[in-house]
Amino acid sequence: MSSTIIEVDPDAALLPERIRRFPFPFASDTYRYSANVEPATKTAPTEAGAWGAHLVDIDEHYLDELAERAKVLSRDPSRVNVLPHMRPAVWDALTTLLSSMAEDYPDTMSFHREGNICRWRNGLQNLEVEFTFGDDSSLPEGPLRFLGSQIQDDIILLDVREDTLWLDAGLVTFAADWSFGFDVGMNFLEIHHPVPRVKEERIISRAEQFLLRLQPGEQFRRTNWTMTIGRRMDTSTETYPEWGRDRSTIADDPAMPEKLHLRVEVQHLIRLPHSGALLFLVRTHLLPLADIARVPAWREKMGHVLAELPDDMAEYKGIIRYRKAASDWLLAR
Amino acid sequence: MTAIALQPSVHPAVEGGLHLEVTNVSRQTEMIVSITLAAPAGGRLPSYVPGSHLVVQYGSGVNAYSLTGSGNAPSEYTISVLRVEEGAGGSVAMHRLCVGDRVNVSRPRSAFAPASTATHHLLVAAGIGITPILSHARAAVERGNSASMIYVHRPRAGAHVGEARALLGPGLTALVECIDRGSFQNVLAEALLTQPLGTHLYVCGPVVFMDAVLEEARSQGWSSARLHSEAFGAAELDEGEPFTVHLAHSGVRLEVPAGVSLLETLETAGKSIPNMCRKGICGECVLPVLRGAPQHRDLYLSDQEKAANTTMMCCVSRSNDPELELDL
Numbered sequence: 001m002s003s004t005i006i007e008v009d010p011d012a013a014l015l016p017e018r019i020r021r022f023p024f025p026f027a028s029d030t031y032r033y034s035a036n037v038e039p040a041t042k043t044a045p046t047e048a049g050a051w052g053a054h055l056v057d058i059d060e061h062y063l064d065e066l067a068e069r070a071k072v073l074s075r076d077p078s079r080v081n082v083l084p085h086m087r088p089a090v091w092d093a094l095t096t097l098l099s100s101m102a103e104d105y106p107d108t109m110s111f112h113r114e115g116n117i118c119r120w121r122n123g124l125q126n127l128e129v130e131f132t133f134g135d136d137s138s139l140p141e142g143p144l145r146f147l148g149s150q151i152q153d154d155i156i157l158l159d160v161r162e163d164t165l166w167l168d169a170g171l172v173t174f175a176a177d178w179s180f181g182f183d184v185g186m187n188f189l190e191i192h193h194p195v196p197r198v199k200e201e202r203i204i205s206r207a208e209q210f211l212l213r214l215q216p217g218e219q220f221r222r223t224n225w226t227m228t229i230g231r232r233m234d235t236s237t238e239t240y241p242e243w244g245r246d247r248s249t250i251a252d253d254p255a256m257p258e259k260l261h262l263r264v265e266v267q268h269l270i271r272l273p274h275s276g277a278l279l280f281l282v283r284t285h286l287l288p289l290a291d292i293a294r295v296p297a298w299r300e301k302m303g304h305v306l307a308e309l310p311d312d313m314a315e316y317k318g319i320i321r322y323r324k325a326a327s328d329w330l331l332a333r
Numbered sequence: 334m335t336a337i338a339l340q341p342s343v344h345p346a347v348e349g350g351l352h353l354e355v356t357n358v359s360r361q362t363e364m365i366v367s368i369t370l371a372a373p374a375g376g377r378l379p380s381y382v383p384g385s386h387l388v389v390q391y392g393s394g395v396n397a398y399s400l401t402g403s404g405n406a407p408s409e410y411t412i413s414v415l416r417v418e419e420g421a422g423g424s425v426a427m428h429r430l431c432v433g434d435r436v437n438v439s440r441p442r443s444a445f446a447p448a449s450t451a452t453h454h455l456l457v458a459a460g461i462g463i464t465p466i467l468s469h470a471r472a473a474v475e476r477g478n479s480a481s482m483i484y485v486h487r488p489r490a491g492a493h494v495g496e497a498r499a500l501l502g503p504g505l506t507a508l509v510e511c512i513d514r515g516s517f518q519n520v521l522a523e524a525l526l527t528q529p530l531g532t533h534l535y536v537c538g539p540v541v542f543m544d545a546v547l548e549e550a551r552s553q554g555w556s557s558a559r560l561h562s563e564a565f566g567a568a569e570l571d572e573g574e575p576f577t578v579h580l581a582h583s584g585v586r587l588e589v590p591a592g593v594s595l596l597e598t599l600e601t602a603g604k605s606i607p608n609m610c611r612k613g614i615c616g617e618c619v620l621p622v623l624r625g626a627p628q629h630r631d632l633y634l635s636d637q638e639k640a641a642n643t644t645m646m647c648c649v650s651r652s653n654d655p656e657l658e659l660d661l
């Protein structure tokens with residue numbers, strides 16, 4: 001864990017926005033799990049540009065990903081669930097995030113609240129709505145589905161009780177190889193049980209203590225990563241039959257550089273101000289290897305990380321069958 | 334010894350907080366005054382969790398006071414202060430505040446939150462302890478939750494009695510006022526035996542009062558998970574004792590005052606220390622210790638590492654010895 005000096009690539013200005021804004025997660029040539037949390041909304045420079053200035057990030061995929069989410073939800077309603085005691089937390093999350101977006105994107109969005117009457121305008125969707133804070137029926141599909149139609153992030157709400165975090169509500173359509181429906185109602189340690197190494201390294205219990213000590217209004221973030229074949233957002237356990245087999249064929253696919261994506265999650269951890277619940281946002285970014293390779297420092301770092309990653313971690317991330325092919329391709333250029 | 338301090342410096346406990354104006358002062362009882370604060374320019378203040386408190390600066394000191402509202406999108410904060418003549422001077426200073434005065438306060442801090450899964454909230458207050466209990470009652474009414482209240486106060490000296498009575502309805506279903514110890518004992522004993530399954534109990538008042546209520550509840554078979562008492566500031570790290578660090582490489586000695594972290598002290602002295610979370614979890618700001626016993630307050634080092642006293646997390650940890658020597 002060393003601090004690194006990031007030198008911006010001289011040709012970075014010529015790169016497309018999807019590369020310049022990409023939250024490249026590797027600071028060095030190796031990767032291990034760590035509690036890599038830092039305060040939210042701090043601009044993070046990369047060799048190709050920067051990311052992270054806003055809590056809710058909106059990019060060129062905004063409308064496409066929201067349309068994709070709507071399709072997933074109509075096929076599989078188990079991707080959204082709110083245990084009854086989490087209703088105040090859902091409303092807290094909705095008003096917190098809408099007012100944050102209005103501040104960050106004043107040209108396209110605005111949020112006004114008088115008492116419990118709220119007005120939200122979203123120019124990107126030609127949308128103007130009025131609703132009543134706390135009244136589920138004032139939004140056609142309820143407050144959580146509505147929030148899920150305004151932000152690209154997956155939304156998870158954890159209740160804080162008995163000195164433990166409980167996953168008691170959420171809307172998750174873009175899971176990276178896990179099942180929201182399976183995890184609802186579990187506590188923090190149960191959710192993370194399958195992750196290798198972290199129990200020995202006490203990362204999960206430390207992370208939970210950290211989250212329990214956050215004061216309402218505090219906002220932190222971290223990144224996590226895996227790899228995905230195709231620009232596929234929904235890689236949940238529920239759809240495994242559709243995407244699982246790609247993992248054994250991609251290594252020999254001549255189109256691997258275009259098909260194989262680095263999948264980075266920018267995760268926000270927010271202690272909500274009024275309910276005190278913990279809001280966990282997961283914003284998924286996908287960038288194909290062909291684009292990674294256009295930034296020489298990224299190509300090298302990712303190539304070395306994939307080559308060095310211990311087998312148990314590669315196995316858990318589901319990349320063990322093709323990580324060598326990907327690493328070889330990146331380092332051969 | 335100093336010249337007139339026109340602008341007293343901001344206390345570390347309220348740093349990053351709010352600068353508010355007194356917009357109303359109203360006497361609740363002979364000894365209790367309610368103070369309303371708002372942003373000088375008007376507008377919304379941060380929402381807060383029911384039962385939260387504000388840390389308020391008076392002169393060079395700070396005190397914590399419970400907020401009495403529900404915390405839902407407020408445009409003002411109201412606290413009530415009991416005048417304590419033999420205290421550190423905070424309550425006396427607070428009682429001197431007038432409309433138009435400006436004060437530095439922290440953001441609201443939560444250490445007495447309602448349990449979201451409770452089927453019923455049994456709220457028990459004594460004296461000035463009514464303040465966070467009133468906040469809980471208001472939130473229960475707003476959220477459509479079920480609550481009942483027992484309030485012990487001196488005859489004709491109950492603060493916020495009118496406001497509590499006005500909340501009675503489908504949310505706050507009962508308010509029992511007790512003005513002597515004997516009647517309270519009976520009311521509490523009865524209440525502890527007749528609550529619906531899944532009730533949580535919240536108590537605020539003098540420490541001996543809270544201890545007695547909790548003890549009685551436990552002896553009636555209530556599990557600790559369903560008992561909540563106000564503990565100001567328990568969730569935050571205390572500001573700690575001042576200490577000195579000796580930087581072995583440069584020979585420099587730096588004083589780390591109470592309320593200021595070692596990391597901040599080093600940064601102020603121009604040292605660049607890699608850091609990330611500044612909360613004692615990420616492990617980035619680890620420093621090698623050559624001499625002295627750090628007071629470890631982080632979540633990163635293992636128990637063995639802490640016992641070895643050869644490293645410390647300078648964002649939260651301090652010193653048990655008057656001086657630490659760092660390999661820096």
